[in-house]
Amino acid sequence: MFLFKQSPTDKDSNDNSTLLAVKFKTTERTLYARPLSDYIASSYAEPPEAYRDDLRVLDELREAATAALDVNASVLKRNIRYYGQLSFILSKFPADVNVKFTWYNAFDSESAATCQDLYFEKAAVLFNIGAIYSQLACRESRNDKDSLNRAFGYFQSAAGIFAHLQYKVVSESRTQLTTDLSAYMLTTLENLMLCQAQECVWHRSVLGHMKDANVARVAEQVAEFYDLAIESGSQGSLAETIPSGWLDHFKAKRLYFYAEAQYRKALDCLASTQYGEEVARLQMAQDYCNQLNELIAYDQRWSRNLRAAVLDMAKSQQELVSSNCTRSVRDNDVIYLDPVPAASSLASISPYKLAQSKAPDIIENPGKYLGEEELGPPLFKGLVPFVIHQAASLYEDKKDQLVNKDLITSLDELTADCESVLNSLNLPNAIDAIQKPVGLPPNILVGADEIRSEGGYLGIKRLLDNAAAANAKAVSLLDASENALNEEAREDQRVRQGANPESARARRPESSDLTNSLRGEIAKYRDIVRKARESDVTIKNQVDTWSKFFALLGSPREEIEHQVPSTTVNPLTDPHHSQIVERLQQYLNEVMLMKRERLKSVENLKRIANEDDITPALNEEMQRLAASSSTPILQFELHQFEDLFSQRLDKYASWRKYIEEEKEAQAELLDSIREANQAFLMARSSHPLLQQRQKALSNLETAIKRYRESSFNLHDGTRFYSSLEAELQKLKDNCLDFTMARHLDALDLIGASHGEIPDDISQTPGHPTRMHPNSQQQQQQTNLVWDPTMPLKYANPK
Incomplete structure (x- = not known):
């Protein structure tokens, strides 16, 4: 089994960081070559040997992406390249192609899922790309602006990837996934990355000596992001599966940054000579600090789960806010005598949101980078996409419905109606009975x-x-x-x-x-x-x-x-009667001719339908759509070919007209047969020999x-x-x-x-x-x- 090697920043026990990194998902070794070769041979009717190099490269890409290496830009590139190729081959193969993937839960190494789903593989790889960005961000220094800018970008990318994973990738999967890919977990991870990206803005604001009022707004937004992380991380059973201490970390950070926002706003009030509001703001900050320290002192779990760096940060903030609060109260009581407003009357601090979920363009639009250095040439480029086979099959179903179930069935029903009418008139048996010797029925x-x-x-x-x-x-x-x-x-x-x-x-x-x-x-x-x-x-x-x-x-x-x-001889020797029989026989001959011609038409229709192959037209349509697209990754949908289906099926419209003509001709012919048969019956009913025979047979039947x-x-x-x-x-x-x-x-x-x-x-x-x-x-x-x-x-x- 290939396991990602976890860097120090990937461990929750890293006391030197106040930020959290996401662990990797681990997987077991899987090879594409054999199952995809079999699938190409059986489902696409193409020689798999033509794609031997593509199969080899795909296996190498997976092995390189899942190899146990340190976290760096090279590992990120390998995972992104594999992800991009996965996105492309999903337009060539069905998601449930015969390749089994096993991935373990990033936060529970005992939990795993195994299934035949390319979207599951794509989701797991994308999860690890998000984890790499989070770990790269955590490894950046918080002491210089350039490092903070890089960390800010990494966290935003991670947040964008987890959002893209939830709404665009996981939603396509039809299998039971591990809980780290659940909607609540991905939302929580996105919120965490936004929290930490906004923290980077806050660090940069402090280092850059931004105005305290703006620093307060940035800190207020950090606290609100942690509120969102707490809300999503507490949903359902997620609180039991989320890494130990994360919720405590979210709650501690939320209180810390609410206190930070009030502290910075108090400094802004001091600069603006608003001494009473300064006291009120510092007292609010003191309340948040007291809540955090009381929880840490009261609940041993907090002191055990929270990192030492977070505990030190909280302690330092407590001391700073406490000393400033004592000073402000003393100065206002002795010097300024400014009324201290109630906390409920203070204006709320408007958050300043700078962190956003921004997935890298190569993740959202990998097709733009296929053929370029980032992703390399697209694999299986010459393979007809699976949706084309689906479209061809769908067209065959539509054509079968039209030709066999509508057109041919209509012609068969016409013939059956004609035979039913003739049987009800006892034709041609009635004529045969007078034209040749007949024994007993x-x-x-x-x-x-x-x-x-x-x-x-x-x-x-x-x-x-x-x-x-x-x-x-x-x-x-x-x-x-x-x-x-x-x-x-x-x-x-x-x-x-x-x-x-x-x-x-x-x-x-x-x-x-x-x-x-x-x-x-x-x-x-x-x-x-x-x-x-x-x-x-x-x-x-x-x-x-x-x-x-x-x-x-x-x-x-x-x-x-x-x-x-x-x-034994024709009893209808009268010339007039003979003409009646000849006319009726002529009509019956026309019926036989009509049936023969109809059978030929049905055979011709079947031949036309059998020769009607839509595959070349589908390939042309696919090439046309590809030429008009800015990316080679085309997610074709069957509805895109509906116009083509309609055009191809229009050629059978003339057969509907032919059926209507056959209906009219048959109705006219049957009317003539009924009229001639009535005359024939009247002629027969007046012949003594036939009457005697009919009576004798009727008596025997009775x-x-x-x-x-x-x-x-x-x-x-x-x-x-x-x-x-x-x-x-x-x-x-x-x-x-x-x-x-x-x-x-x-x-x-x-x-x-x-x-x-x-x-x-x-x-x-x-x-x-x-x-x-x-x-x-x-x-x-x-x-x-x-x-x-x-x-x-x-x-x-x-």
């Missing part, structure tokens, strides 16, 4: 094959028989269920007959109360079975109606064809539909009856189970009080016990004469 053949595969009329007859049998079985199951409930009801009546009202037999639940749900289900299913039967009858009637056609469609194809009238409907409904009925049978069987079982349970309950009651039961209860015909699984044995038992003195038995004795 495909839909009839497919339907007949389908009917034969399903067994024809006999097959659907079997389905009808199955449905009738299934319906009968459903009725039988319902009858069995209802009979079982009826038998149980009769037995219940016999059990109750003659029973004591207070006996268990009399209190036994009545059958009607217990069988409501079962009888409700029986009624529901009877209604379902009845409706199914009605549906079966409807289907049977339909099958009977169409049975003759079902039988025909189930026959071999030859038999069907024999039964359908055939147009028969196929009816067969499919009947087959579908009967197959669906088969599934329905299968499911219904299972449900009815379950219902029957539930009824039998209920009947058996009630019968056993009756027997229990009989056993409990058999003397009260009529003799014939166990001889009831159709007793439910005959439906028990052991029905044979139980039937034998129930046929015996019941003896009330014998216990009940449910099987033959062993």
Whole structure:
């Protein structure tokens, strides 16, 4: 990793300076040659070998700019040269070209960012140029005017660079940058450089023995600059990332220069014999000095973070202001007796601003210096800028939208509309049907094959028989269920007959109360079975109606064809009818010709679009713009080529006119076809043979539909009856189970009080016990004469 070597003035611990310098950003080694060669070959379709020297020089420029050397004018020149070349190649390559850059935070060596962004590289290099200017300024002496003038210029340049970096460079980056490149930090650095540039003016004013009133105004502006630095340096989380002690330094300097401004204004008042105001001004200066010294004495952090030179400066100012304040008060009390105004009534000191943010012209306009000694010849001068490739791609998109999605699509829609009209008129099939022998239509053949595969009329007859049998079985199951409930009801009546009202037999639940749900289900299913039967009858009637056609469609194809009238010769033998057909055929031929010509036009349009290469025109436009520009660094924007796009696309305007003409011609032709077709239909409708054939085919088509409907409904009925049978069987079982349970309950009651039961209860015909699984044995038992003195038995004795 290449690290900038930090000069002594770059360290915050430099006790010999009251000024702050900005540290360098450090980076890791990165080479352009391989990734840029690959990019040129893949994206620009140019031989990268042609730019071998440019790639080598670019790598050398980066290595020289990031080498660990002392801070001097040579290092500044190397960084500026690399920055200028970066500015130029950004007009040749996209910012996210395949080169990775890693830069560390200038104020936090553990924090770094890595990304593929030439603007990030440009921002980092420009940051270091600003840092170099700040360090060069800090290295100048504060004891002579020439050094102060140089420092003043360096600080102004640094401030201008940080401002340019924030508003013109960092704003172009689309990646996450380190915090030293944040807007707040760059604003703070700009304000700091302005503070220190204004301090240089103040030093020069003092050395040059400028009037105290003017020195006060210069000092007032220094304090206000530090106010701005404090404000920007305290924003958000910046206070935690700004170098340790900087905010304390800003606050101390602000108090110092507010005191200095009041002190110098007091000296001006003394010279003007304004003794009372002199006292007031010195007292204000004393207040600022006291605030600064109280903070230093109260907060150990201040004495630890502030440089010794700043502490000495504050101490000296305190002593000077204190002694002058004591003198002025004594003199005014003893000699002048001038009223001392309140501090709030004193006129404010108008600041005298001389420091400004001024980036060097070579930074703001590097293109003016390309080809000169400062920056050297521009690299990749012959490479077509990336924006030209973007513009060519954009033009291709616009052209594709116009040609394929507008023009060709419109022509295709015209053709589709024409075909839709012809299909709705059954053309040209209607003419083909009378001009050549025609057998059965495909839909009839497919339907007949389908009917034969399903067994024809006999097959659907079997389905009808199955449905009738299934319906009968459903009725039988319902009858069995209802009979079982009826038998149980009769037995219940016999059990109750003659029973004591207070006996268990009399209190036994009545059958009607217990069988409501079962009888409700029986009624529901009877209604379902009845409706199914009605549906079966409807289907049977339909099958009977169409049975003759079902039988025909189930026959071999030859038999069907024999039964359908055939147009083996043109039936329209009438000369008038022949003219109608010829005219309609002529119109259809014109349609075919129109379609062929339209296809040729579409192919021609595609050929023109494929040969339409805008790249040469874009290069000419780029050269024209370059010739009219004062700098070779041209930041082309796509909107600059909109006029050229419009001019190039105007050549396709004639195709829009062609489409409109095609619309009119097609509409006229289709109107003629509709008129001729109407006459053709009238001629056909009056011919007996065609009417017979049409009727026969119509009957067969309808028969196929009816067969499919009947087959579908009967197959669906088969599934329905299968499911219904299972449900009815379950219902029957539930009824039998209920009947058996009630019968056993009756027997229990009989056993409990058999003397009260009529003799014939166990001889009831159709007793439910005959439906028990052991029905044979139980039937034998129930046929015996019941003896009330014998216990009940449910099987033959062993």
